[in-house]
Amino acid sequence: xxxxxxxxxxxxxxxxxxxxxxxxxxxxxxxxxxxxxxxxxxxxxxxxxxxxxxxxxxxxxxxxxxxxxxxxxxxxxxxxxxxxxxxxxxxxxxxxxxxxxxxxxxxxxxxxxxxxxxxxxxxxxxxxxxxxxxxxxxxxxxxxxxxxxxxxxxx
Amino acid sequence: xxxxxxxxxxxxxxxxxxxxxxxxxxxxxxxxxxxxxxxxxxxxxxxxxxxxxxxxxxxxxxxxxxxxxxxxxxxxxxxxxxxxxxxxxxxxxxxxxxxxxxxxxxxxxxxxxxxxxxxxxxxxxxxxxxxxxxxxxxxxxxxxxxxxxxxxxxx
Amino acid sequence: xxxxxxxxxxxxxxxxxxxxxxxxxxxxxxxxxxxxxxxxxxxxxxxxxxxxxxxxxxxxxxxxxxxxxxxxxxxxxxxxxxxxxxxxxxxxxxxxxxxxxxxxxxxxxxxxxxxxxxxxxxxxxxxxxxxxxxxxxxxxxxxxxxxxxxxxxxx
Amino acid sequence: xxxxxxxxxxxxxxxxxxxxxxxxxxxxxxxxxxxxxxxxxxxxxxxxxxxxxxxxxxxxxxxxxxxxxxxxxxxxxxxxxxxxxxxxxxxxxxxxxxxxxxxxxxxxxxxxxxxxxxxxxxxxxxxxxxxxxxxxxxxxxxxxxxxxxxxxxxx
Amino acid sequence: xxxxxxxxxxxxxxxxxxxxxxxxxxxxxxxxxxxxxxxxxxxxxxxxxxxxxxxxxxxxxxxxxxxxxxxxxxxxxxxxxxxxxxxxxxxxxxxxxxxxxxxxxxxxxxxxxxxxxxxxxxxxxxxxxxxxxxxxxxxxxxxxxxxxxxxxxxx
Amino acid sequence: xxxxxxxxxxxxxxxxxxxxxxxxxxxxxxxxxxxxxxxxxxxxxxxxxxxxxxxxxxxxxxxxxxxxxxxxxxxxxxxxxxxxxxxxxxxxxxxxxxxxxxxxxxxxxxxxxxxxxxxxxxxxxxxxxxxxxxxxxxxxxxxxxxxxxxxxxxx
Numbered sequence: 032x033x034x035x036x037x038x039x040x041x042x043x044x045x046x047x048x049x050x051x052x053x054x055x056x057x058x059x060x061x062x063x064x065x066x067x068x069x070x071x072x073x074x075x076x077x078x079x080x081x082x083x084x085x086x087x088x089x090x091x092x093x094x095x096x097x098x099x100x101x102x103x104x105x106x107x108x109x110x111x112x113x114x115x116x117x118x119x120x121x122x123x124x125x126x127x128x129x130x131x132x133x134x135x136x137x138x139x140x141x142x143x144x145x146x147x148x149x150x151x152x153x154x155x156x157x158x159x160x161x162x163x164x165x166x167x168x169x170x171x172x173x174x175x176x177x178x179x180x181x182x183x184x185x186x
Numbered sequence: 187x188x189x190x191x192x193x194x195x196x197x198x199x200x201x202x203x204x205x206x207x208x209x210x211x212x213x214x215x216x217x218x219x220x221x222x223x224x225x226x227x228x229x230x231x232x233x234x235x236x237x238x239x240x241x242x243x244x245x246x247x248x249x250x251x252x253x254x255x256x257x258x259x260x261x262x263x264x265x266x267x268x269x270x271x272x273x274x275x276x277x278x279x280x281x282x283x284x285x286x287x288x289x290x291x292x293x294x295x296x297x298x299x300x301x302x303x304x305x306x307x308x309x310x311x312x313x314x315x316x317x318x319x320x321x322x323x324x325x326x327x328x329x330x331x332x333x334x335x336x337x338x339x340x341x
Numbered sequence: 342x343x344x345x346x347x348x349x350x351x352x353x354x355x356x357x358x359x360x361x362x363x364x365x366x367x368x369x370x371x372x373x374x375x376x377x378x379x380x381x382x383x384x385x386x387x388x389x390x391x392x393x394x395x396x397x398x399x400x401x402x403x404x405x406x407x408x409x410x411x412x413x414x415x416x417x418x419x420x421x422x423x424x425x426x427x428x429x430x431x432x433x434x435x436x437x438x439x440x441x442x443x444x445x446x447x448x449x450x451x452x453x454x455x456x457x458x459x460x461x462x463x464x465x466x467x468x469x470x471x472x473x474x475x476x477x478x479x480x481x482x483x484x485x486x487x488x489x490x491x492x493x494x495x496x
Numbered sequence: 497x498x499x500x501x502x503x504x505x506x507x508x509x510x511x512x513x514x515x516x517x518x519x520x521x522x523x524x525x526x527x528x529x530x531x532x533x534x535x536x537x538x539x540x541x542x543x544x545x546x547x548x549x550x551x552x553x554x555x556x557x558x559x560x561x562x563x564x565x566x567x568x569x570x571x572x573x574x575x576x577x578x579x580x581x582x583x584x585x586x587x588x589x590x591x592x593x594x595x596x597x598x599x600x601x602x603x604x605x606x607x608x609x610x611x612x613x614x615x616x617x618x619x620x621x622x623x624x625x626x627x628x629x630x631x632x633x634x635x636x637x638x639x640x641x642x643x644x645x646x647x648x649x650x651x
Numbered sequence: 652x653x654x655x656x657x658x659x660x661x662x663x664x665x666x667x668x669x670x671x672x673x674x675x676x677x678x679x680x681x682x683x684x685x686x687x688x689x690x691x692x693x694x695x696x697x698x699x700x701x702x703x704x705x706x707x708x709x710x711x712x713x714x715x716x717x718x719x720x721x722x723x724x725x726x727x728x729x730x731x732x733x734x735x736x737x738x739x740x741x742x743x744x745x746x747x748x749x750x751x752x753x754x755x756x757x758x759x760x761x762x763x764x765x766x767x768x769x770x771x772x773x774x775x776x777x778x779x780x781x782x783x784x785x786x787x788x789x790x791x792x793x794x795x796x797x798x799x800x801x802x803x804x805x806x
Numbered sequence: 807x808x809x810x811x812x813x814x815x816x817x818x819x820x821x822x823x824x825x826x827x828x829x830x831x832x833x834x835x836x837x838x839x840x841x842x843x844x845x846x847x848x849x850x851x852x853x854x855x856x857x858x859x860x861x862x863x864x865x866x867x868x869x870x871x872x873x874x875x876x877x878x879x880x881x882x883x884x885x886x887x888x889x890x891x892x893x894x895x896x897x898x899x900x901x902x903x904x905x906x907x908x909x910x911x912x913x914x915x916x917x918x919x920x921x922x923x924x925x926x927x928x929x930x931x932x933x934x935x936x937x938x939x940x941x942x943x944x945x946x947x948x949x950x951x952x953x954x955x956x957x958x959x960x961x
Contacts (some may be wrong), residue, residue: 035229035240036316039426044239044397046404048424050366050445056825074190085190087707087819091880092260094821095715096823098876099258100410103305105247105313105401109408109422112884113912114823116814135825137423137445141319142312149304150258151324157259157297160328161191164296164339167327171307173319177337180879184319194736199707201714203734205676205755211515242397242509246570249511250405253566253574256718260711264718264732267574268602269513271504290515290602292733292755345539345550349891354549354862356869357808358889360831360910371614384500394509395500402570407848409568414622415557415866419873447888447910449572451629452622453544460568462636467569467607471501474606474638474649481617482632483625494629521670552664552862556725559666560870563721563729577729578757579668581659600670601755655860656936664859694810704819712880723874723925724901724932725867737891761939762932769924770878771948777879777917781811784916786960789931791927792942793935794938 037106046106052137057178061144063152063171065126071159071166072124086119089154093117096150097132097143104146113144117151121176128152129174139181141173192261201261207292212333216299218307218326220281226321227279227315241274244309248272251305252287252298259301265291267298274304283307283330296328347416356416364446367488371454373462373481375436381469381476382434396429399464402428406460407442407453414456419444424455426460438462439484451483502571511571517602522643526609528617528636530591536631537589538625549585554619558582561615562597562608569611575601577608582616593617594639606638657726666726669726672757677798683772683791685746688695691779691786692744706739711776713737717752717772724766724767730756732763737771749794761793812881821881827912832953836919838946839925840901846934847899851862860896864929868892871925872907872918883933885911887918892926904949916948931959 035045075085094115101109113134120127128151132144152168159166175185191202230240248269256264268288275282283306287299307323314321330340346357350413385395404425411419423444438461442454462478469476486496501512540550559580566574578599585592593616597609617633624631640650656667695705714735721729733754740747748771753765772788779786795805811822850860870888876884888909895902903926907919927943934941950960 034317037243037313038239042239043426043428044243044400044404045427046407046422046425048443050423050443052303084193084197084707087704088192088199088260088711090704090819091708091711092258094819095260095877095880096258097769097821098278102405103247103251103254103258104309105243105250105307105405107312109419109884111421111886111911112821113825115821116818117820118328118818133823133825136421142308145311145323146308149308149323151303151325151328153297153301154259154261156300156328157262158190158192160296162189164328164331165341167325168300168304169324169325169326170322171326172322173311173315176319186320198736198738199710199714200737201717201732203753205733205753237399239400243401245394245509246398246401249509250567250570252511257715260715264574266576266601266731267511268515270511271508272510273508273763286517288513291731318486339684344627345623347553347623348549352549353554353891353893354865354869355892356872356887356890358908362906394503394507398502398509398570399932402568405533405570406568409564411958412560412870413557413564415553415560416612416619417622419884421886446886451625455621455633456618459618459633459636463607464569464571464613465609466610466638467572468500468502470638471607472499474641477635477637478610478614478633479634479636481614481634481636483621483629486629489521493527496630548920549862549865552859553866555664556863556866559664560722560725562666574729576731576756577666578670580666581663582665583663598668598670654937655933657863657933658859662859664863704813704817704917708812708880712878715880716878719874719878723867723871723878724929725870727861727932748925753895759936762928765928765931765943769928769943769946773917773921773924774879774881776920776948777882778810778812780916780948782809784951785961787923787945787947788920789946790942791924791944791946793931793939796939806940 042122049137054135054137054177056135057139058133059141059144059176060131060174061148062174063128063148064169065152065155067159067163067166068078069124073161085158089151090117092154093130093147093151097147100143100146104142107142110134110138139176139179141176204292209292210333211290211291212294213288214296214299214331215286215329216303217329218283218303219324220307220310221324222314222318222321224279226318240313244306247274247309248285248302248306252302255298255301259297262297263293264292265289294331294334296331359447364445364447365488366445367449369451369454369486370441370442370484371458372484373438373458374479375462375465376479377469377473377476379434382471395468399461400427402464403440405455407457410453410456414452417452418448420444420448449486449489451486453468514602519600519602520643521600522604523598524606524609524641525596525639526613527639528593528613529634530617530620530626531634532624532631534589536628550623554616555582558612558616562612565608565611569607572607573603575599575603582609602642604641606641674757675798676755677759678753679761679764679796680751680794681768682794683748683768684789685772685775686789687779687783687786689744691783705778709771710737712774713750713771715765717767720763720766724762727762728758730754730758740741751756759796759799761796818873819820824912829910829911829912830953832914833908834916834919835906835949836923837949838903838923839944840927841944842934842938842941844899844953846938860933864926865892867929868905868922868926872922875918875921881915882917885909885913914951914954916951
């Protein structure tokens with residue numbers, strides 16, 4: 032029967048022991064979507080997309096956010112993060128966020144990829160909120176992961 | 187004409203000067219939605235909802251995440267966070283997340299409320315991902331804010 | 342003659358070089374004791390022990406505190422923390438805290454286990470201080486460690 | 497009837513709202529006791545007490561630990577820490593730790609003083625553990641607090 | 652006679668008590684200079700100066716570094732940082748860094764401005780080190796400060 | 807043609823993938839120079855150099871700063887820091903800072919050594935600024951690195 036791995040049989044939270052798991056190269060891709068207004072996208076473009084500071088700040092926030100995952104997600108293991116890319120796909124009223132995270136460690140990196148998406152998305156909201164206080168971060172989710180004992184998973 | 191406040195006229199990112207703004211009591215409410223499966227909700231309920239560690243861990247993650255906002259969102263001011271509550275509304279395949287944040291400081295607390303929602307949501311994904319790797323965090327957004335010079339805003 | 346490893350022959354503090362030590366599975370158990378009043382224990386029990394948020398918050402604080410060890414203890418190496426459990430044993434006027442920490446790295450994990458005990462204990466004091474301002478954290482100490490070149494040690 | 501302030505009536509953890517409390521000068525004194533061996537105390541003295549790096553490292557750890565309180569203790573408010581002193585009283589087999597913390601903010605600083613004691617104590621254990629793996633941190637507790645609405649409290 | 656304010660009469664480090672100082676608007680300007688090669692500057696320009704990610708990353712690092720001052724500088728008070736700008740002046744073989752920091756708090760912000768300069772400078776070194784491993788950060792210093800009891804100071 | 811490794815062909819910042827690089831022992835030495843006044847050096851000496859808290863605080867700041875490198879330098883990988891020493895060379899109006907950092911990991915440790923120099927230097931400035939507000943940190947640079955695929959490099 033499936034079980035929540037992060038709580039023991041008595042329901043107590045724990046950081047699951049992975050000390051005997053094999054270190055191996057693992058990759059995860061996560062995505063999210065900032066929904067805002069055409070006016071905001073226009074302002075971002077005027078700031079010189081794809082090179083303006085606005086997107087660069089959000090990209091940096093994503094990369095640094097990936098490094099902060101064990102500080103934010105209580106039961107996550109601190110892992111050796113070996114590579115992170117953050118891509119934005121700007122359309123009329125939305126900015127797609129795609130993060131790829133890599134490690135050669137004992138656990139998967141999907142939480143790192145997801146945290147990077149969230150940090151980039153929150154930073155975009157912060158950047159546009161004076162103009163669009165209703166901006167929304169949607170569909171933060173894992174798209175795929177590779178490596179480790181469980182192997183590949185695709186949405 | 188509306189402008190992105192976090193970049194100057196040359197497009198350079200900055201932390202906007204708020205030293206001359208008045209400190210006043212401000213409140214923000216933000217929400218989000220974890221979409222998962224009925225099986226996961228069943229497991230969470232079996233862990234003793236609403237008292238099980240699973241939700242408690244996510245609630246703590248939300249509160250601590252609010253305190254980490256200036257670490258995660260690059261241009262956010264570090265503010266004196268004066269109150270945070272995190273509520274969950276568990277239904278058949280979803281968990282609604284509602285965060286209320288309060289401060290008596292010079293800037294609004296919507297980013298703190300939003301960051302708490304994201305941290306709680308990411309923690310829930312972490313908790314359930316062994317059973318539902320496709321769990322998704324949706325609709326992270328500000329619902330309302332009160333206080334400060336701009337006054338009340340409701341979605 | 343025994344020496345304090347963290348200071349050199351001139352007395353200067355240093356982070357000791359462990360780059361040539363072998364990585365191996367290591368475990369440490371640390372304990373501590375929160376001394377409070379029967380009234381406080383009663384309130385905690387009313388909050389639904391062993392499942393209430395009060396203990397869950399302290400358990401999360403312990404696990405997250407273990408991850409913060411290198412931030413708190415200046416000369417500690419940042420290590421790959423691979424597993425942490427925090428158990429509470431609630432009696433009439435005391436709460437026993439037991440933490441087990443595991444790693445497969447180059448140094449022992451006793452500081453991580455001890456820091457988790459301290460963080461959980463401080464959080465319990467914070468939780469009860471409105472009712473019992475005199476609550477006390479006692480006997481924070483290492484009980485045993487396994488693994489590494491020096492092998493097993495038991496109190 | 498007394499209540500645990502950090503959980504609501506349903507038992508859910510929260511950061512209590514203090515936005516309407518008055519900022520005022522507050523002081524807290526906390527203490528703790530490192531119990532070790534005469535051999536360790538001798539080594540510390542040979543390192544030139546009270547000026548050697550060993551105690552200086554622990555003192556710095558205490559001061560920096562006070563600043564980390566809201567990172568370690570989940571429901572603690574981040575406050576404006578305005579002064580911290582850490583004193584050591586070295587006797588034959590013990591080191592007494594006394595921390596005084598001050599703020600002019602909306603909540604008391606006893607958790608900051610206690611966290612400083614714990615951080616200094618953990619650092620002392622780390623410093624001596626190669627010689628005395630059984631060193632113990634005892635009696636971490638608040639001695640007194642001044643200021644705020646509740647006024648003075650002494651153990 | 653002048654004294655080092657951060658150590659007491661016995662030479663012990665402390666966080667000086669500022670709880671009774673007046674909060675007031677304070678500004679500090681700090682500068683630094685990255686010395687590198689014409690080749691590196693050429694590569695940075697090709698990356699689209701002044702809009703490329705390279706400088707944006709360093710600017711964000713400076714702003715975030717300012718917020719980390721109390722984590723890095725042990726005896727610094729955590730203060731309410733109210734505004735930070737980071738400017739770069741790119742010439743043939745150098746990049747000038749100028750940071751202005753503002754607060755309305757009880758202590759000066761020169762350490763925040765200086766830490767921002769250092770973080771931006773270190774980030775520039777990191778960015779260029781594959782091409783110029785000898786890049787150097789020079790002349791990190793306070794240029795001026797305004798506000799507070801001691802009033803204006805200019806180099 | 808040489809390239810900035812931290813930006814991709816479109817100029818976007820990234821954390822470069824090192825998951826397939828070999829872990830090996832690596833060392834880096836970085837230095838810097840605090841320029842101050844003879845009066846300040848006199849005060850530091852009176853505080854009991856080389857054992858006084860003033861230098862000890864800066865040494866601890868350097869060691870802890872090395873551990874904070876991935877928090878400060880956005881595109882730096884979090885690595886397993888295995889050894890750090892911080893040495894000071896005090897002359898009439900200057901304090902030389904030398905940091906040696908070691909790891910057995912997939913990337914070099916020059917950024918860790920440089921960040922330690924910067925943190926120690928900023929802490930010295932903080933320590934002396936009440937007496938010498940014009941103190942300056944100069945010549946922060948890598949002196950040498952050993953290990954890894956690129957082998958030895960000396961200035």
